[in-house]
Amino acid sequence: MFRIVHKRQLSDAVFEMGVExxxxxxxxEAGQFLMLRIDETGERIPLTFSDWSAEEGWVRFIFMRVGxxxxxxxxxxxxxxxxxxxxxxxxPTHVDDLGRVVxxxxxxxxxxxxxxxxxxxxxxxxxxxxLGARNxxxxxxxxxxxxxxxxxxxxxxxxxxxxxxxxxxxxxxxxEAGTVDHSMAIGPAIMMKFCAATTKEFGVPTTVSLNxxxxxxxxxxxxxxxxxxxxxxxxxxxxxxxxxxxxxFEELMSRQRxxxxxxxxxxxxxxxECSCHK
Amino acid sequence: MSQVDDAQGASIDTPPExxxxxxxxxxxxxxxxxxxxxxxxxxxxxAVGYSAEEAHAxxxxxxxxxxxxCIDGCPVNIDIKSFIAAIIDGxxxxxxxxxxxxxxxxxxxxxxxxxxxxCEAACVLARKGEPVAIGRIERFLxxxxxxxxxxxxxxxxxxxxxxxxxxxxxxxxxxxxxxGELRRIGHEVTIFEALHAPGGVLTYGIPEFRLxxxxxxxxxxxxxxxxxxxETDMVIGATLTVDELMTEEGYDAVFVGNGAGLxxxxxxxGENLNGVYSANEFLTRVNLMKAxxxxxxxxxxxxxxxxxxxxxxxxxxxxxxxxxxxxxDEVFLAYRRTEDEMPARIEEVHHAREEGVEFKMLCSPxxxxxxxGFVTGLVASRMELGEPDASGRRxxxxxVDSEFTIDCDTVxxxxxxxxxxxxxxxxxxxxxxxxxxxxxxxxGATTKQGVFAGGDIVTGAATVILxxxxxxxxxxxxxxxxxx
Ligand SMILES: Cc1cc2nc3c(=O)[nH]c(=O)nc-3n(C[C@H](O)[C@H](O)[C@H](O)COP(=O)(O)OP(=O)(O)OC[C@H]3O[C@@H](n4cnc5c(N)ncnc54)[C@H](O)[C@@H]3O)c2cc1C
Ligand SMILES: Cc1cc2nc3c(=O)[nH]c(=O)nc-3n(C[C@H](O)[C@H](O)[C@H](O)COP(=O)(O)OP(=O)(O)OC[C@H]3O[C@@H](n4cnc5c(N)ncnc54)[C@H](O)[C@@H]3O)c2cc1C
Ligand code: SF4
Ligand code: SF4
Ligand code: FES
Numbered sequence: 001m002f003r004i005v006h007k008r009q010l011s012d013a014v015f016e017m018g019v020e021x022x023x024x025x026x027x028x029e030a031g032q033f034l035m036l037r038i039d040e041t042g043e044r045i046p047l048t049f050s051d052w053s054a055e056e057g058w059v060r061f062i063f064m065r066v067g068x069x070x071x072x073x074x075x076x077x078x079x080x081x082x083x084x085x086x087x088x089x090x091x092p093t094h095v096d097d098l099g100r101v102v103x104x105x106x107x108x109x110x111x112x113x114x115x116x117x118x119x120x121x122x123x124x125x126x127x128x129x130x131l132g133a134r135n136x137x138x139x140x141x142x143x144x145x146x147x148x149x150x151x152x153x154x155x156x157x158x159x160x161x162x163x164x165x166x167x168x169x170x171x172x173x174x175x176e177a178g179t180v181d182h183s184m185a186i187g188p189a190i191m192m193k194f195c196a197a198t199t200k201e202f203g204v205p206t207t208v209s210l211n212x213x214x215x216x217x218x219x220x221x222x223x224x225x226x227x228x229x230x231x232x233x234x235x236x237x238x239x240x241x242x243x244x245x246x247x248x249f250e251e252l253m254s255r256q257r258x259x260x261x262x263x264x265x266x267x268x269x270x271x272x273e274c275s276c277h278k
Numbered sequence: 279m280s281q282v283d284d285a286q287g288a289s290i291d292t293p294p295e296x297x298x299x300x301x302x303x304x305x306x307x308x309x310x311x312x313x314x315x316x317x318x319x320x321x322x323x324x325a326v327g328y329s330a331e332e333a334h335a336x337x338x339x340x341x342x343x344x345x346x347x348c349i350d351g352c353p354v355n356i357d358i359k360s361f362i363a364a365i366i367d368g369x370x371x372x373x374x375x376x377x378x379x380x381x382x383x384x385x386x387x388x389x390x391x392x393x394x395x396x397c398e399a400a401c402v403l404a405r406k407g408e409p410v411a412i413g414r415i416e417r418f419l420x421x422x423x424x425x426x427x428x429x430x431x432x433x434x435x436x437x438x439x440x441x442x443x444x445x446x447x448x449x450x451x452x453x454x455x456x457x458g459e460l461r462r463i464g465h466e467v468t469i470f471e472a473l474h475a476p477g478g479v480l481t482y483g484i485p486e487f488r489l490x491x492x493x494x495x496x497x498x499x500x501x502x503x504x505x506x507x508x509e510t511d512m513v514i515g516a517t518l519t520v521d522e523l524m525t526e527e528g529y530d531a532v533f534v535g536n537g538a539g540l541x542x543x544x545x546x547x548g549e550n551l552n553g554v555y556s557a558n559e560f561l562t563r564v565n566l567m568k569a570x571x572x573x574x575x576x577x578x579x580x581x582x583x584x585x586x587x588x589x590x591x592x593x594x595x596x597x598x599x600x601x602x603x604x605x606x607d608e609v610f611l612a613y614r615r616t617e618d619e620m621p622a623r624i625e626e627v628h629h630a631r632e633e634g635v636e637f638k639m640l641c642s643p644x645x646x647x648x649x650x651g652f653v654t655g656l657v658a659s660r661m662e663l664g665e666p667d668a669s670g671r672r673x674x675x676x677x678v679d680s681e682f683t684i685d686c687d688t689v690x691x692x693x694x695x696x697x698x699x700x701x702x703x704x705x706x707x708x709x710x711x712x713x714x715x716x717x718x719x720x721x722g723a724t725t726k727q728g729v730f731a732g733g734d735i736v737t738g739a740a741t742v743i744l745x746x747x748x749x750x751x752x753x754x755x756x757x758x759x760x761x762x
Contacts, residue, residue, distance in 0.1 A: 085511060218513060
């Protein structure tokens with residue numbers, strides 16, 4: 001059992017949560033994730049560490065309410081317990097002094113981008129963060145990024161905050177200026193796809209953090225397979241970071257929707273049963 | 279000369295020594311089963327098991343040989359003759375005790391051991407007719423023990439504390455057997471399991487209808503009763519490394535039984551389409567995550583109407599029969615050799631066929647077809663058998679231009695597993711074979727001081743009883759190491 005020690009609502013559908021998990025906290029690194037199962041009938045879902053403290057023994061993650069599991073999770077509070085949490089899973093993001101690094105965080109991907117940007121900055125890089133969301137209400141972690149002291153570019157699709165642009169616009173400008181040594185793109189598959197396409201033109205190495213559907217997260221099932229450079233890789237143990245220029249994004253997006261009908265059904269049933277949800 | 283010997287033409291001049299009885303002749307006592315049409319729609323156990331009367335009647339067929347060859351047929355040399363004698367005498371507790379001397383999970387092995395190739399193949403009666411149904415009798419005794427209240431169960435005695443602490447990585451049959459044995463000797467034992475539930479393949483792989491999870495659970499409970507601690511959600515190599523177990527966590531010895539859990543794919547076009555599963559994923563969704571209860575259980579599984587299973591082992595059979603139970607209209611199994619070469623247990627092949635699984639022999643997939651990201655068919659090539667290969671089986675070869683297409687919406691790949699590198703990557707001083715399996719000596723010692731290993735991670739995919747045997751042997755070696 002893992003006790004919830006922190007909860008904060010970041011936007012209508014996005015929550016930050018912290019749990020007591022001293023062993024995992026000691027090992028967590030930027031880019032890694034945990035596998036979580038809320039209760040006995042629960043699904044195992046992957047969520048990336050957004051923050052952790054080895055000293056205080058907690059890890060945090062930020063999640064968006066998209067289906068039954070994240071919906072249930074959003075109803076838990078400080079003091080409640082989560083049945084299972086395992087990790088840290090996956091290979092940590094390769095952090096090195098690379099020069100000028102642009103970290104793009106789209107939607108809830110900002111949660112993953114945060115520890116990555118922090119680690120990159122600590123490693124001596126000049127970091128620019130491009131934070132994107134559909135509108136101002138969905139923008140998360142802006143203050144935390146500002147506190148890192150990195151350059152921050154905010155874009156929204158509708159212009160309700162920052163620039164009215166897609167994240168690829170500032171990314172492209174920076175590439176054109178020839179000042180980017182490395183880029184990281186973390187967010188919805190479609191955003192990562194376009195970021196990778198943008199940087200490819202300029203030969204700027206681009207790491208993406210993929211989010212295929214997972215079951216065990218330990219390399220045992222192959223649910224998370226993705227094609228990278230023509231080869232099948234397992235997202236949970238070979239990734240989740242991969243070379244964005246080699247990833248087959250069409251396949252990833254197609255594989256992400258295999259259960260969409262089931263997921264809608266499960267969440268609809270849950271919402272019907274769930275009294276607190278109107 | 280006794281009548282028994284006369285009748286069987288065996289053990290001349292060796293009158294039975296245990297309870298003198300007149301062995302009954304004739305065929306085995308059949309085991310009752312759920313009707314095929316009914317069971318194809320539920321996940322309840324297929325075989326019902328012997329009643330006390332049936333077990334006794336079957337035990338009476340055993341001639342209690344002076345030289346019981348059956349025992350050599352069992353990889354852990356269970357004293358089969360004695361546990362059968364105990365049933366003949368009506369002393370079930372004694373039977374359980376004999377069984378448990380060498381097999382910590384009789385209710386499991388009685389169900390899933392390939393008895394027809396092991397103990398039963400070595401029974402003298404097999405030469406002239408049907409061997410004693412040793413597995414069914416074993417299951418009966420195991421179930422009898424499980425049905426008893428905890429304090430009446432046959433619990434192995436725990437030796438006086440040795441003050442040593444052992445860590446066991448993985449809670450499959452190898453880990454469970456090793457932990458039980460270490461604890462019996464008197465060591466303190468903690469099992470570390472990566473998943474949220476213990477049992478390994480017994481829990482996530484072998485389906486409910488062949489091995490009810492309640493049985494696995496009760497057997498594991500016994501270990502807890504004995505004082506073994508089980509920590510789930512502990513991925514060794516990630517949460518803690520083997521080194522950390524031996525330093526910071528203070529364990530004196532470590533057993534690694536992490537199985538051979540990395541699914542192999544064929545590398546053919548279309549393998550990443552939606553609707554293509556590894557058997558591991560398919561079975562894990564259904565068994566471990568209880569997807570057959572979706573949506574009251576949260577994990578979904580793609581329920582195909584027409585399902586193709588590739589492979590011919592137990593894993594393929596389990597996948598095919600699970601697909602039937604999930605409501606598929608048609609399930610067929612594509613295997614590249616013939617039924618004679620199929621490694622699956624005969625009983626399982628028979629059950630699968632009864633439940634409506636169609637067998638397509640001598641065909642090997644070359645491509646999976648899809649539309650809009652989802653599977654629509656399987657292209658396979660006809661095969662023919664050539665000369666025997668290294669494994670002694672005749673090697674299948676493609677027949678030129680023999681490709682044909684089968685319509686299907688789901689493909690389940692049951693073509694084998696490899697060693698999962700997660701743990702070994704974090705323990706570079708444990709030597710591996712070129713295929714990633716852990717190198718050990720006969721007793722299970724690895725190249726790293728104080729670290730032992732056994733089960734599928736050493737041998738590659740094998741059987742429950744072999745994994746248990748290896749776990750137990752390693753426990754003995756660990757004990758010598760700790761005392762030495
Ligand atoms: C390595 C990794 C890291 C991730 N980190 C985060 C994170 O930090 N914050 C966050 O909000 N989300 C993260 N995700 C995605 C998150 O796991 C899914 O949103 C979650 O599983 C949805 O579960 P659900 O039951 O609420 O929704 P569902 O109803 O199950 O699904 C809704 C949507 O989520 C996708 N999805 C479903 N199951 C999974 C799964 N097991 N893995 C990935 N996607 C899935 C589906 O394609 C669907 O589009 C991550 C995914 C991966 C693989
Ligand atoms: C579908 C299927 C059907 C089968 N049917 C039969 C049958 O009928 N009869 C038979 O005799 N055999 C059968 N087998 C084979 C048999 O189940 C295996 O040979 C046996 O389970 C191997 O035992 P093990 O303990 O070595 O490994 P496993 O049972 O694989 O257990 C390994 C355990 O270690 C855990 N683990 C892995 N990595 C780590 C880590 N890094 N940290 C912590 N824990 C970890 C795993 O989660 C797992 O729980 C079948 C196998 C399958 C897959
Ligand atoms: S453990 Fe398996 S091989 Fe040994 S006696 Fe029992 S059923 Fe036979
Ligand atoms: S089981 Fe078979 S081999 Fe063993 S003692 Fe009985 S008759 Fe003899
Ligand atoms: S999630 Fe099962 S192998 Fe990656």
